[in-house]
Each structure stands twice: as C-alpha cells, then as structure tokens.
Amino acid sequence: MNTKYRHNKDHLFLILFIMLSTYRFSGFAQSEIPKYQPQVSKALYQTIVSLDSLFFDAYNHCNIPVMDSLISENLEFYHDKGGFSNSKNETIEAVKRNICGKVTRELLPGSIEVYEIKGYGAVEIGFHGFRNNREKESGPIHYSKFVHIWRFQNSRWKITRVISLH
DSSP, X not given: OOHHHHHHHHHHHHHHHHHHHHHHHSTTSOOOOOOOOOXXXXXXXXXXXXXXXXXXXXXXXXOHHHHHHHEEXXXXXXXXXXXEEOOHHHHHHHHHHHXXXXXXXXXXXXXXXXXXXXXXXXXXXEEEEEEETTOSOOOSOOOEEEEEEEEEETTEEEEEEEEEOO
C-alpha cells in the first residue's frame, strides 16, 4: 500500500473522528429533558394543585357531586387504552361502574407542572398511579402521565380536556 495514501487515509479518519466527537459533545448533542421551571404565579400553581387534590379526593371516595361540579359539560377525554369520549355523563357513569370502591388514585409527589393558557385557564401535567383496592398486596405502583386542561369561566374552574397515558 502506498505510504502517502495510508497517511492521507489516517488523516481523513482523524479529521472525521474529531468532527463527529465535536458534533456529539456540542450543543447539537441530545440534551436531557429540561427540569420544570414554574412560569406561573404561585397562586395559580397552588389553585391547580388544590383543584387536582379536590377532584381526586372525590374520585377516590366516589363523591360524584363534587366530581360533577369540576367537570365541564364539554369534556373531551382521551385515554390511550380506552379511546376517546366526549360525554361528561359517560365519564361519570364509567367512574361509578369501574372506579367507585375499586380503585384509588395516587399522585406522584412533586410531579405536577402548571402552565397558564392566557384568556382560558391552565394546563396541568403530572404523573399518577392507581391501586386496585380489591388486591391485598398490589405491589409497587406504576405511575403514568396525565394532562388536564382547566378552564376558568364564570368564576369557576372546570376540567375541559383529559389526556390519560399509560
């Protein structure tokens, strides 16, 4: 093999290696998911966290009137396993049939993120899991992501959209 050719090939490899290393470790490299930095007022954040607690306390104790008061008539519910529903009544009936006394929701502490939607309300994103109350030992809880869209209208907060991902 020609020494000059081998030298050029070695230089080319070195240059390529440096370029790829620089690309990989520069700002072009895949970054970690940024940590949530609240951009909303403390009051709005606390309001949404309190509403989440109120709603899921009602959910866990089958307090249908409280749940009903926090759900919009125009609810849209997107569930990755169960599909789509745009019926508040169907959602309430499904809770009565499938949840009441059977399942308890647990919020992953510290997971709630809140983003204001100007002129509408807020988006709540977090992680929660569900325990089967009929099993004595259900094992470790599996947390999954949820998104709730809250609308503030007529001095009341209501959930208008739910996205449930497992």
